[in-house]
Amino acid sequence: MAHTRIGDLLKNGTVGTLISLQGWVRTKREGKGVGFLEVNDGSCLASIQVVVDLESLGDALRQVATGAAVQVAGCLVTSQGKGQRVEVQAQTLTLVGPADAETYPLQKKRHSFEFLREIAHLRPRTNSFGAVFRVRNACAMAIHEFFQERGFLWVHTPLITTSDCEGAGERFQVTSLNLTQPGLPSTLDFAADFFGRPAYLTVSGQLEAEIMALAFTNVYTFGPTFRAENSNTSRHLAEFWMVEPEMAFCDLEGDADLAEAFLKHIFRAVLERCPEDMAFFQERISDRVLANAQTIIEQPFARITYTEAIAILEQSDRSFAFPVQWGMDLQSEHERFLAEVHFQRPVVVMDYPAGIKAFYMRLNDGDDPQRQTVRAMDILAPGIGEIVGGSQREERLEILEQRLESVGLHPADYWWYLDLRRFGSVPHAGFGLGFERLVQFMTGMGNIRDVIPFPRYPQNAEF
Amino acid sequence: MAHTRIGDLLKNGTVGTLISLQGWVRTKREGKGVGFLEVNDGSCLASIQVVVDLESLGDALRQVATGAAVQVAGCLVTSQGKGQRVEVQAQTLTLVGPADAETYPLQKKRHSFEFLREIAHLRPRTNSFGAVFRVRNACAMAIHEFFQERGFLWVHTPLITTSDCEGAGERFQVTSLNLTQPGLPSTLDFAADFFGRPAYLTVSGQLEAEIMALAFTNVYTFGPTFRAENSNTSRHLAEFWMVEPEMAFCDLEGDADLAEAFLKHIFRAVLERCPEDMAFFQERISDRVLANAQTIIEQPFARITYTEAIAILEQSDRSFAFPVQWGMDLQSEHERFLAEVHFQRPVVVMDYPAGIKAFYMRLNDGDDPQRQTVRAMDILAPGIGEIVGGSQREERLEILEQRLESVGLHPADYWWYLDLRRFGSVPHAGFGLGFERLVQFMTGMGNIRDVIPFPRYPQNAEF
Numbered sequence: 016m017a018h019t020r021i022g023d024l025l026k027n028g029t030v031g032t033l034i035s036l037q038g039w040v041r042t043k044r045e046g047k048g049v050g051f052l053e054v055n056d057g058s059c060l061a062s063i064q065v066v067v068d069l070e071s072l073g074d075a076l077r078q079v080a081t082g083a084a085v086q087v088a089g090c091l092v093t094s095q096g097k098g099q100r101v102e103v104q105a106q107t108l109t110l111v112g113p114a115d116a117e118t119y120p121l122q123k124k125r126h127s128f129e130f131l132r133e134i135a136h137l138r139p140r141t142n143s144f145g146a147v148f149r150v151r152n153a154c155a156m157a158i159h160e161f162f163q164e165r166g167f168l169w170v171h172t173p174l175i176t177t178s179d180c181e182g183a184g185e186r187f188q189v190t191s192l193n194l195t196q197p198g199l200p201s202t203l204d205f206a207a208d209f210f211g212r213p214a215y216l217t218v219s220g221q222l223e224a225e226i227m228a229l230a231f232t233n234v235y236t237f238g239p240t241f242r243a244e245n246s247n248t249s250r251h252l253a254e255f256w257m258v259e260p261e262m263a264f265c266d267l268e269g270d271a272d273l274a275e276a277f278l279k280h281i282f283r284a285v286l287e288r289c290p291e292d293m294a295f296f297q298e299r300i301s302d303r304v305l306a307n308a309q310t311i312i313e314q315p316f317a318r319i320t321y322t323e324a325i326a327i328l329e330q331s332d333r334s335f336a337f338p339v340q341w342g343m344d345l346q347s348e349h350e351r352f353l354a355e356v357h358f359q360r361p362v363v364v365m366d367y368p369a370g371i372k373a374f375y376m377r378l379n380d381g382d383d384p385q386r387q388t389v390r391a392m393d394i395l396a397p398g399i400g401e402i403v404g405g406s407q408r409e410e411r412l413e414i415l416e417q418r419l420e421s422v423g424l425h426p427a428d429y430w431w432y433l434d435l436r437r438f439g440s441v442p443h444a445g446f447g448l449g450f451e452r453l454v455q456f457m458t459g460m461g462n463i464r465d466v467i468p469f470p471r472y473p474q475n476a477e478f
Numbered sequence: 479m480a481h482t483r484i485g486d487l488l489k490n491g492t493v494g495t496l497i498s499l500q501g502w503v504r505t506k507r508e509g510k511g512v513g514f515l516e517v518n519d520g521s522c523l524a525s526i527q528v529v530v531d532l533e534s535l536g537d538a539l540r541q542v543a544t545g546a547a548v549q550v551a552g553c554l555v556t557s558q559g560k561g562q563r564v565e566v567q568a569q570t571l572t573l574v575g576p577a578d579a580e581t582y583p584l585q586k587k588r589h590s591f592e593f594l595r596e597i598a599h600l601r602p603r604t605n606s607f608g609a610v611f612r613v614r615n616a617c618a619m620a621i622h623e624f625f626q627e628r629g630f631l632w633v634h635t636p637l638i639t640t641s642d643c644e645g646a647g648e649r650f651q652v653t654s655l656n657l658t659q660p661g662l663p664s665t666l667d668f669a670a671d672f673f674g675r676p677a678y679l680t681v682s683g684q685l686e687a688e689i690m691a692l693a694f695t696n697v698y699t700f701g702p703t704f705r706a707e708n709s710n711t712s713r714h715l716a717e718f719w720m721v722e723p724e725m726a727f728c729d730l731e732g733d734a735d736l737a738e739a740f741l742k743h744i745f746r747a748v749l750e751r752c753p754e755d756m757a758f759f760q761e762r763i764s765d766r767v768l769a770n771a772q773t774i775i776e777q778p779f780a781r782i783t784y785t786e787a788i789a790i791l792e793q794s795d796r797s798f799a800f801p802v803q804w805g806m807d808l809q810s811e812h813e814r815f816l817a818e819v820h821f822q823r824p825v826v827v828m829d830y831p832a833g834i835k836a837f838y839m840r841l842n843d844g845d846d847p848q849r850q851t852v853r854a855m856d857i858l859a860p861g862i863g864e865i866v867g868g869s870q871r872e873e874r875l876e877i878l879e880q881r882l883e884s885v886g887l888h889p890a891d892y893w894w895y896l897d898l899r900r901f902g903s904v905p906h907a908g909f910g911l912g913f914e915r916l917v918q919f920m921t922g923m924g925n926i927r928d929v930i931p932f933p934r935y936p937q938n939a940e941f
Contacts, residue, residue: 037726038695058695084726114900137897139690171931194657199666201663202662203662232483243672437581439546439547440575
């Protein structure tokens with residue numbers, strides 16, 4: 016008999032039919048003459064209850080403990096009591112792979128997320144991490160779907176690079192030189208390295224995405240990105256996934272329109288496709304999860320300039336730890352005040368001071384020279400702060416060259432990036448969204464290390 | 479007026495309507511009283527013809543050269559002659575970004591792929607690379623679709639790792655130590671490195687995918703992978719994308735079933751969604767493209783054991799450069815003979831000698847001890863050779879420990895991989911497919927460097 020996934024059985028299984036299932040035992044208990052197994056196969060949050068007659072299957076049941084893999088054939092019957100529609104009356108119970116009841120680390124009790132991080136190879140078998148990785152998958156596919164429906168191409172930008180998107184950022188170096196041999200020379204010969212010069216892991220695919228946008232009009236990247244920042248926080252990873260759409264013939268307003276439609280689509284899609292997992296997060300992880308999603312979905316985002324944001328902050332009666340002053344970068348406390356207190360909904364802040372933003376952002380014309388701004392935007396959302404950062408790119412060759420030089424970069428290193436402004440340059444814009452931050456926000460998980468299967472952070476690259 | 483993508487205009491545009499479009503000029507020519515522009519926006523292979531009245535728009539047209547970005551508004555009319563249904567009678571022509579006719583590297587002539595690799599920032603604007611990257615996108619999305627429809631989760635396995643999937647393989651090292659400073663110590667202190675020990679770029683996500691399969695039953699990875707192999711060939715990249723499904727409660731036959739259904743789906747989907755691009759490859763790149771796709775789609779794959787393959791090769795009247803002998807790895811000439819000459823369709827070869835395959839592959843029971851085999855499979859296709867490699871994994875703890883030791887690896891380094899066999903172990907299997915090899919096969923492109931936007935290979939990490 017073909018095996019049916021447990022999610023299908025619970026949702027669509029017909030009472031009275033014979034079925035077969037496979038999965039892992041979450042709990043086992045014995046009643047009067049019968050035993051009960053909760054079996055889960057990862058297809059949904061819920062486990063299915065399997066009722067085992069002790070007289071006929073008692074021997075088989077005795078070999079089975081929490082964590083064991085089993086195969087069950089039996090009749091799907093209406094569930095007595097509890098929250099489930101159906102359960103299985105077992106006719107056969109086969110132990111596929113045992114688990115030792117004494118040593119299996121995931122016993123039926125609450126484990127701390129810190130402890131579960133130490134056993135990242137087993138934590139996907141818990142309710143919380145099962146839900147996280149199903150939502151992560153649904154979120155990733157909603158991202159593809161959003162862009163593909165709009166005719167954007169998914170482009171794969173390189174991870175190993177010799178260029179430097181931000182002109183700063185702490186990067187990992189990549190080398191094929193043997194660094195673990197004893198007796199290294201005091202100066203390494205990078206001409207003998209794989210790429211003939213020092214190479215690094217990328218911090219952003221944006222510059223290459225611009226290349227592709229200037230051929231295909233609308234593209235997006237969705238792939239891994241790296242930061243060698245020594246940040247031991249609940250919001251930083253050394254390796255994370257990033258989404259970066261890039262659009263030709265598009266200005267900052269069009270960029271903000273797309274980002275707003277994008278966020279609304281993702282949240283709607285995940286709520287629709289993972290209702291059980293999302294209800295679990297709301298109940299067990301954070302009671303703000305559904306409300307946060309609703310603020311994204313239901314209301315149009317507010318839009319203000321950075322200068323207006325500064326005025327709002329100055330006119331508020333809050334005393335901030337970081338004093339408010341035009342030219343400063345907005346701190347978390349300012350971002351939260353704007354989104355959570357003042358607007359009580361997501362807000363797009365545009366036109367930031369040039370001095371605090373990257374070289375490739377388009378300089379606004381007609382500014383007071385003391386208050387030069389660029390076409391940058393950040394989207395701030397209640398409950399998380401900055402969730403999207405984007406900009407219109409500087410498409411004017413001479414101004415871009417001046418900007419590179421003014422921040423101490425060498426235009427010659429950016430020859431191909433400048434070529435894009437030499438040949439068929441167009442207004443273009445894009446944004447970046449940290450995928451794990453999005454999943455963290457969506458699930459309410461407190462630590463970003465718990466929304467990626469195998470987190471990389473200082474001192475940790477296990478698994 | 480909203481701008482319409484050129485692909486939409488050519489396919490669905492209504493004759494007689496006013497439209498606006500944006501794109502890049504591929505060619506310009508002048509006739510009697512009129513000029514003609516071919517404008518492309520990357521949405522499809524074809525450019526749209528824009529007819530420009532010289533009397534009213536001659537000044538504007540004079541500023542426009544090949545490579546320039548333009549915006550055109552006008553009337554969609556029935557095309558006179560040639561292969562297109564519609565063309566545009568321009569009412570306005572706006573130069574958005576100029577291109578200098580003298581210096582723009584992509585003039586209207588055939589450029590060699592070698593030359594175009596030097597200008598990888600402009601090659602997406604050519605017919606060939608436009609088609610390649612549209613097919614690449616369609617192929618990538620067909621992969622997601624195939625797995626998602628079957629309830630597989632997309633899982634993101636780590637790229638930076640301290641474990642070594644194959645127990646061999648030339649890997650890139652990743653470090654946050656400053657290697658470019660003068661006066662390096664003769665022994666580097668990896669305790670001070672980011673992860674507290676030497677870390678590398680992954681060569682496969684398989685071991686971590688097994689973790690996820692043993693919680694979610696069916697998963698797949700689709701992400702970048704690295705090899706520091708100094709191979710300057712048309713089939714090797716240092717950075718490439720790989721697809722690796724992994725299925726719990728699955729044996730090698732189930733694995734081969736999935737791989738066959740997978741390949742058929744991908745080829746069918748791309749032929750259906752990119753007919754114009756595929757026709758271009760057939761006509762301009764390789765006249766085997768459509769025939770190769772049909773052999774994948776139309777016939778059931780043959781299935782033989784390695785031992786049978788050796789017998790077929792021995793009984794053939796071919797003289798091979800590498801003599802045929804049980805225990806040897808199949809060479810390209812053998813693979814081609816089997817797929818192209820003997821079977822004339824894709825063939826799955828199963829149960830390879832243990833000595834030439836990786837430690838994690840399941841040992842077959844009951845073999846002659848001199849001819850011990852493992853549950854490995856390769857899929858060989860006419861026109862390409864090996865396209866998929868997979869195996870059923872060794873799920874028995876003791877045998878896996880012995881295998882690790884016999885190949886000189888330390889079981890303690892694989893503690894979590896072994897734990898999967900300690901707790902709820904199940905038969906499981908999966909395969910790997912090199913995404914660029916697939917796209918190369920699909921498009922007929924001769925060099926793998928031409929099917930990824932920014933290829934990485936020895937001495938090259940430009941862009």
